[in-house]
Amino acid sequence: MSRPIEIESFQEKIFIQRIIGSVQGIKESPTVIAIGGIHGNERAGVNALIKVFKTIEEQDIQFSGNFYGISGNIAALAENIRFQNVDLNRIWTKEEILKLHLEDDLEIESQEQNEIYTFLKEILHIENGPFYFLDLHTTSSDTQPFITISDSLNNRKFSSNFSIPTVLGIEEYLEGPLLTYLNEYGHIALGFEAGQHEKEVSVDNCIAFLWLALVASNCLQKEAVPKYSFYQHNLSLFKEQQVFYKIDYRHSIKPFENFKMVSGFRNFQKISKRELLAFSNQKEVVAPIDGELFMPLYQPKGDDGFFIISKISRFWLSLSRFCRKIQFHHVLKLLL
Ligand SMILES: [Zn+2]
Missing domain, CATH: 2.40.50.100 (RNA polymerase II/Efflux pump adaptor protein, barrel-sandwich hybrid domain)
Structure with missing residues (x-):
């Protein structure tokens, strides 16, 4: 495992280690796994995860299921750069994962990938589903918060819990993002883009999103979350109703x-x-x-x-839902 390192992020000294926190609740499921900083210049998610785990511990918040927080590209986070050699969010392909099994001398991002892969495999083995994966990002341009998902029914359903724009199908344009890999195993996986890289509000948006997601997944009761309606109000300020984009x-x-x-x-x-x-x-x-x-x-x-x-209009959304139910994948692609 990578050794913990201390960095300054959003005017705070924080320790970055692979496992930011873990909580086992009274029930065995669901299991929520959140990843921060898979891009090393996107630190807001790591700060937010540290804060959420601290609140859980200090306020002794009772969980139903399990919650894990993990760091992404630790070596890149240490330098506040997106990546060193290759983008850690573009190497979750079958070929690259095979390399983890076969090669001893892995380059820096593959070493990070190997630790994350081993840890995720272990969680999937020891915990019970449903599994919810949350990948926390920020963007170089100024933005309101939004969600990205691979277009599947269970992803759409889960993202409907958040009143913020959801962009469908970005994975079709990207090679090897982590969430696409997890989606292929049928798990629910949401990308959350919290705001601009350097803006303090991006940390606040990640914190709000994490609490809302823990409730939406039934890991927590609303009443157990301090300031739940504040978080809900804060995130839904951006759009009154959820809009899907293609x-x-x-x-x-x-x-x-x-x-x-x-x-x-x-x-x-x-x-x-x-x-x-x-x-x-x-x-x-x-x-x-x-x-x-x-x-x-x-x-x-x-x-x-x-x-x-x-x-995407509501008409197309419901038509595509119907098509998916009857597994009319290819027709759907032509329609959208
Ligand atoms: Zn990113």
Whole structure:
């Protein structure tokens, strides 16, 4: 196991260790597992997990199921960088996991992956499901909080507990994110994007999300959570009703491409076709379609310049739910 390290994060000295905390409740299930800092420059989730576990201990909060908090890329967290050699959230493929079994001399991110993989396997073995995975992130651009999920019925159902925008299907554009790997085993897995990397409010949003998720998963009763309605109110300030989005376009950054986003764009900002968004090798990049801008990149590391998303109507949502029930996967892809 990686040795605990002390860092300064959000004006606090914190200890980062693989297992941030664990609680075993009076019932054997459900089991909630939250991960903070799988990207090392996204520390808000780690600060939030430390705070939530401290509150649980200090106030002796009674749990029904189990709750684990784990750190992501510890070596990168220590340096406040997204990753050292490879993105730890892009190597959860069958080939890379096979490498963990076969190779002795793993490179730095694979060592981190190996520890997380071993720990997750152990939890899945010793604890009872249902299992809920929560992956805490922040973004380089300014944003309101939002959720990302692979589009499955149980993910949609769980994300409906939160009155914040939910973006479906991002995994189709990404290679090897952890949540997609977990989804393939049928577990519920939500990505929570809390706000901008450096903003204190991102820590507060992660804390609110964690408490709400512990209640939504039935690990905790509402009444057991100090300030439950405050957290609920705080997160739902952003949107009154939950809205689902689909991804219509992605600008991927090629190797050696010099990509620069035009400054000042916000996540979910409405944009029009042909609007100037960025420069790629000094050439203008304009929006190919109307929509809402999603995850514009304002940091040096990353493969996605921006996405363009649009709202999914309730009609399509219920139609796709019906299609999924009768396992009409391919038709669904054509429709959405
Ligand atoms: Zn991230």
